Amino acid sequence: MPNSHDTMFLSPLEGNKYDPAPVMSDEEIQKRAEAIRSGTLNETEVGFAGENVEKRQNWLQSYKPKVYDKMMKYPEKLANSESIAIIQFQYDYLCNFDCEHCCIDKFYVPRDWEKASGRRKFELEDVARLSDEADKMGLANFVITGGEPLLLKEYDELVEAIDPSKFFLCTDSNGWLLDHEKAKHLKKIGIDKVQLSLDGADEESHDTFRRKKGSWKRVMRAIDACKEADLHVILSTVIWKDRIYTDEWKKFLDFAQEKEVPTYIVYAKPVGAFEGVYDQMMTEKEGKILQKFEEEYDIFTHMTTSYGRDLGCIAVKRMVSISRYGDIMPCPYQHVSLGNFFEEGLADIVGRALNIKWFDPKKNMPCICGVDKGFIENVISESYGDNEVPIRYDRVFTGDDFMDKNNTGDVDKNSGCGREVETWANAPMVTLKGKKTEAYDPIEESIKGGT
Secondary structure, eight states, rough: OOGGGGGGGOOOSSSOSSSSSSOSSHHHHHHHHHHHHHHHSSHHHHTTTTGGGGHHHHHHHHHHHHHHHHHHHHHHHHHOOOOOEEEEEEOOOOOOOOOOTOOOOGOOOOOHHHHHOOOOOOHHHHHHHHHHHHHHTEEEEEESSSSSSGGGGHHHHHHHOOOTTTTTEEEEEETTOHHHHHHHHEEEEEEEEEEEEEEOOSSHHHHHTOTTTHHHHHHHHHHHHHHHOOOEEEEEEEEETGGGGSSSHHHHHHHHHHHHEEEEEEEEEESSSGTTGGGGGHHHHHHHHHHHHOOOOEOOOSTTTTTTTSSSBTTTTTTEEETTSSSSSSSTTEEEEBBBBBOOHHHHHOOOOOOOOBGTOOOOOOHHHHHOOOHHHHGGGGTTOOOSSSSSHHHHOGGGGBTTTOOOTOOOTOOOOOOOOOOGGGOOOOOOOOOOOOOOTTTTSSSSTTO
């Protein structure tokens, strides 16, 4: 079976086979490539096929030279503790689905109220300014998300405002509107990659989770359409503690492998429908199980080597999420505004955020909003209930949370309320709806030999 690595965009610059965000020097890449060729280093250890390194480099340099030039500077930026963040841009929250796990309704503001309140939101000229500022910071990745971006009437104008020549440009989608004609159009206007949501191994499970009959068939059509249009396509799916032990999960991975489409595994976070649901968060054991699956399947997480595991939690360091109303958040699941784009520059906000100990580029911490109970209880939980999100950073971070006391923004610099990290052993337990399906533990049983 052809390796799906060859059917999608592969970064020519780093060990991660999914995103163009280098963390190694060109010399190190070539060294590792030679090790792969000689058989002294297995491909799965570095995540890329060595024989394709030069081809990928040449391809990107000719295809998007501005992006290539920025990526070549990433090792230096990381050495200087600078952000190489993907811009995850929530331009609008319109959506035609009502998915079980979604938290977008916490952000959505009805149009009539939005208009009546005069709440400022992104216009196309603001998007162009955001693009310019991100470009000046040397950032190379832009993701259009939502809601469902393909519902936007001004989608083409949005892409133009971002400027595809400056970024490797991805769009999220539930696949409902993505037919063959649409896929060709996306390619034409400058989209490079499509990330499709798929949350079930079959039609029944996916449609139930997505609460949209027929959504499975639409995703299948979208996969084929993207491939035909020469768009790089990946799947994204949510994993929670119980799911990883089910037959359905193994069936899902087998299906994705057969379709030759890599899959991004999203850790369930205690937000949205999972608000306060600590017993379904991934633990160290499940993390090791997932690493085992990574050896056999074309899957990756935000903690996969060269995607984030080398940096620890990718919040701020390797991703920022920007809301429709200009709030800049550490990631899509941390509903904390680090500052507002309409009030401060992007570089200033990101620079101050990197001064917060939780986002320290020099520390290799796990996903703090997925597995760190102390952070969840003291920071994430402040956004629970009927609170308007995102909440301001000075509501959850104090002076002791900042490393440089001269760069704390609006927080009390003299506060002595620094927060201590707790362990998951002390986490309160609640139960999700539904029952666990008995299957097997791939740590105890080989993946290929599972039922």
